[in-house]
Amino acid sequence: MPLDPLSSTFAALADPTRRAILARLALGETSVMELAKPFDMSLPAISKHLKVLEHAGLISRGREAQWRPCRIAPASFKQVDGWLGNFRRFWDESFNRLDGLLEEMKAEEAAKAPPRSNRKVRVKKEKQRGRMRG
Amino acid sequence: MPLDPLSSTFAALADPTRRAILARLALGETSVMELAKPFDMSLPAISKHLKVLEHAGLISRGREAQWRPCRIAPASFKQVDGWLGNFRRFWDESFNRLDGLLEEMKAEEAAKAPPRSNRKVRVKKEKQRGRMRG
DNA sequence: CATCTACTTAGCTCATCGGTTAAATAACCT
DNA sequence: AGGTTATTTAACCGATGAGCTAAGTAGATG
Numbered sequence: 001m002p003l004d005p006l007s008s009t010f011a012a013l014a015d016p017t018r019r020a021i022l023a024r025l026a027l028g029e030t031s032v033m034e035l036a037k038p039f040d041m042s043l044p045a046i047s048k049h050l051k052v053l054e055h056a057g058l059i060s061r062g063r064e065a066q067w068r069p070c071r072i073a074p075a076s077f078k079q080v081d082g083w084l085g086n087f088r089r090f091w092d093e094s095f096n097r098l099d100g101l102l103e104e105m106k107a108e109e110a111a112k113a114p115p116r117s118n119r120k121v122r123v124k125k126e127k128q129r130g131r132m133r134g
Numbered sequence: 135m136p137l138d139p140l141s142s143t144f145a146a147l148a149d150p151t152r153r154a155i156l157a158r159l160a161l162g163e164t165s166v167m168e169l170a171k172p173f174d175m176s177l178p179a180i181s182k183h184l185k186v187l188e189h190a191g192l193i194s195r196g197r198e199a200q201w202r203p204c205r206i207a208p209a210s211f212k213q214v215d216g217w218l219g220n221f222r223r224f225w226d227e228s229f230n231r232l233d234g235l236l237e238e239m240k241a242e243e244a245a246k247a248p249p250r251s252n253r254k255v256r257v258k259k260e261k262q263r264g265r266m267r268g
Numbered sequence: 269c270a271t272c273t274a275c276t277t278a279g280c281t282c283a284t285c286g287g288t289t290a291a292a293t294a295a296c297c298t
Numbered sequence: 299a300g301g302t303t304a305t306t307t308a309a310c311c312g313a314t315g316a317g318c319t320a321a322g323t324a325g326a327t328g
Contacts, residue, residue, distance in 0.1 A: 003148075010148035014141050015316085019217070026221055032275060045317055047276055052315090066274045066325045074225035081218055081225070083153075084211065087160055091208035091215070149286085166305060179287055181306055186285095200295045200304045 005057065006083060009076045012056035017041070018049050022072065025059060029071040139191065140217060143210045146190035151175070152183050156206065159193060163205040 003011065012018055021035055036046040050070060053059045057076035062069045088095050137145065146152055155169055170180040184204060187193045191210035196203045222229050 004150060006153070007148050007150055010144050011315095014137075014144035014148055016138055016141055017316090019140070023220065026224075033273090041316095042318065043275070044277080044319085048316075051276090068275070072221065072224050077218065077221050078225040081215075081222070084215055084218065086157065087206065087211050088215070090160075090206050091212040145285095151286090167303090175286095176288065177305070178289085178307080182286075185306090202305065 005076070006079060009056045009058060009080055012052050012058055013080075015049070015052075017046075018053055021046075021049060021053065021070075022058060025070055025072050029062075029069050031067045031069055035070065139210070140213060143190045143192060143214055146186050146192055147214075149183070149186075151180075152187055155180075155183060155187065155204075156192060159204055159206050163196075163203045165201045165203055169204065 002008075013022075017039060020038070024030065024035060024038070032043070032046060032050065035050070036043055039046065050059065050061070053070075054061060057073055057079075059070050060073040062071075147156075151173060154172070158164065158169060158172070166177070166180060166184065169184070170177055173180065184193065184195070187204075188195060191207055191213075193204050194207040196205075
């Protein structure tokens, strides 16, 4: 019987070759040959890895003549991130910190009421998930 | 040969039983018996799952008399989140939006210069990774 | 058509995984 | 000491996974 989607995705990520392929694809769409180059591994092996990644929803593939260009597919990544979010409080300092909460509130407020900056700030009503990186 | 840490962690997460165990542990530290209850599975099976989770750095275990209480261990979760961060731009809208960037800058500024609120806002110099939810 | 390139499929091997039952260990409780 | 409770270890089994080689398919091109 087939695994649930999240399990397939985690299983696909549990291989360094596949993660390296994803890292390469993060730089942009490319062909199977191109993807295979860095690895000391047969082409069929790479083909299998790509199949696993595709089935896990981590990549999608097009057709261009005899090439099958691969690219990152967002959905499964998002799902993993979502699952991980249930545990974020265990390691993300700012997620728990009261100061963090206050900062978030302030940021939200600031976003709603544009400040002295003359730039017109468009803010969607939908959920705001912006991050602060220092 | 043993897998690299990230692979072990993803492999550990690629099983619904283990993820369910983690979900239970997110509610708080508990014993093996307690963890085993929801599952139609032998105790040794659960014990193995816990070993896998421990080896993956996702849980840690204490000793209290004959009990081996398990709890979430943050490090590996954090590592997974970090790896996932390399791909965040592929699915996180606000991560890419220019407005998002501006909002983040503003939030940061607001955090540095406390507003009219009388509360003393302590802000660590280290990286700020607060989130806006709403 | 024949051939070259870019892949995929088929079939095999070997290791690991998830589960089992039976037995061992460990700490508490008469 | 002897028993009960909590948990792990040992030994086994069937399924899956990652790799290989050899052969097959699909499309461009001489």
